[in-house]
Amino acid sequence: MQQxxxxxxxxxxxxxxxDAHPLTAQEVISQLAGQADWAPATVKTMxxxxxxxxxxxxxxxxxxxxxxxxxxxSDCVKQAxxxxxxxxxxxxxxxLLAHFLRSSKLSPDEIAQLRKLLNEQEGRS
Amino acid sequence: MQQxxxxxxxxxxxxxxxDAHPLTAQEVISQLAGQADWAPATVKTMxxxxxxxxxxxxxxxxxxxxxxxxxxxSDCVKQAxxxxxxxxxxxxxxxLLAHFLRSSKLSPDEIAQLRKLLNEQEGRS
DNA sequence: TGACACCGATTACAGATGTAACTATTTACA
DNA sequence: TGTAAATAGTTACATCTGTAATCGGTGTCA
Numbered sequence: 601m602q603q604x605x606x607x608x609x610x611x612x613x614x615x616x617x618x619d620a621h622p623l624t625a626q627e628v629i630s631q632l633a634g635q636a637d638w639a640p641a642t643v644k645t646m647x648x649x650x651x652x653x654x655x656x657x658x659x660x661x662x663x664x665x666x667x668x669x670x671x672x673x674s675d676c677v678k679q680a681x682x683x684x685x686x687x688x689x690x691x692x693x694x695x696l697l698a699h700f701l702r703s704s705k706l707s708p709d710e711i712a713q714l715r716k717l718l719n720e721q722e723g724r725s
Numbered sequence: 726m727q728q729x730x731x732x733x734x735x736x737x738x739x740x741x742x743x744d745a746h747p748l749t750a751q752e753v754i755s756q757l758a759g760q761a762d763w764a765p766a767t768v769k770t771m772x773x774x775x776x777x778x779x780x781x782x783x784x785x786x787x788x789x790x791x792x793x794x795x796x797x798x799s800d801c802v803k804q805a806x807x808x809x810x811x812x813x814x815x816x817x818x819x820x821l822l823a824h825f826l827r828s829s830k831l832s833p834d835e836i837a838q839l840r841k842l843l844n845e846q847e848g849r850s
Numbered sequence: 851t852g853a854c855a856c857c858g859a860t861t862a863c864a865g866a867t868g869t870a871a872c873t874a875t876t877t878a879c880a
Numbered sequence: 881t882g883t884a885a886a887t888a889g890t891t892a893c894a895t896c897t898g899t900a901a902t903c904g905g906t907g908t909c910a
Contacts, residue, residue: 704818
């Protein structure tokens with residue numbers, strides 16, 4: 601498990617891959633057509649870089665290549681989150697949580713869910 | 726109010742400035758000596774770039790210069806948070822909150838505080 | 851079976867970033 | 881009052897990022 605950092609644009613690509621893998625470059629390109637306004641070549645560059653960073657794997661499938669994640673989304677999320685927490689909130693979780701609680705619209709279900717997590721927190725060491 | 730983006734290293738500098746301004750380049754450098762391992766020249770580069778980005782202001786004070794923030798911390802936090810939420814959690818606040826709730830150690834006070842915020846959320850539209 | 855379309859690979863290139871040395875000017879000390 | 885130390889400003893440079901165009905091979909259709 602290395603310590604690569606995934607850039608902004610690369611995250612967009614990875615989100616597509618994590619959501620529905622394995623897939624071909626074509627599929628990634630058409631998925632992204634809705635969200636980003638990139639030339640197909642741009643998406644391919646991202647894919648290559650992600651392969652080089654060991655975040656993506658690809659293998660020939662028939663006469664084409666298919667891509668699949670090599671790093672787990674949860675690991676990348678964890679790393680990006682830690683680094684964001686550190687950078688913007690000086691490592692303090694509580695202010696971060698307060699900030700997002702204040703600036704979010706949450707459904708009653710979500711609120712209930714979060715409340716449950718808070719309760720679990722209470723049984724910490 | 727512009728739409729600049731503050732890089733990782735720049736955030737470290739800005740955090741120092743926001744915590745105790747106005748201050749001189751020297752003060753920033755010695756504050757950072759504890760946290761980062763940068764040459765003084767590196768810190769000065771950051772300061773210059775932040776001035777160019779209009780995030781910092783500086784004025785001569787006596788025979789030296791003093792720096793002070795030009796952008797409000799809360800605005801920068803808001804922007805960085807939004808972009809992080811978008812990038813890593815696809816814009817979904819609830820999973821983000823769940824993630825940080827799970828991965829944080831919180832004091833009873835903080836838990837109580839967050840619970841209060843959750844209650845306030847309930848009176849949303 | 852030749853021209854075209856599609857795909858993966860390579861190359862491009864400007865701006866941002868991390869990291870700093872060098873230079874010129876001012877200041878303080880000997 | 882010359883010289884060294886400190887300061888601010890300028891320049892450097894490799895890497896990463898965003899954003900692609902182009903090249904070379906292969907399969908397809910006429």
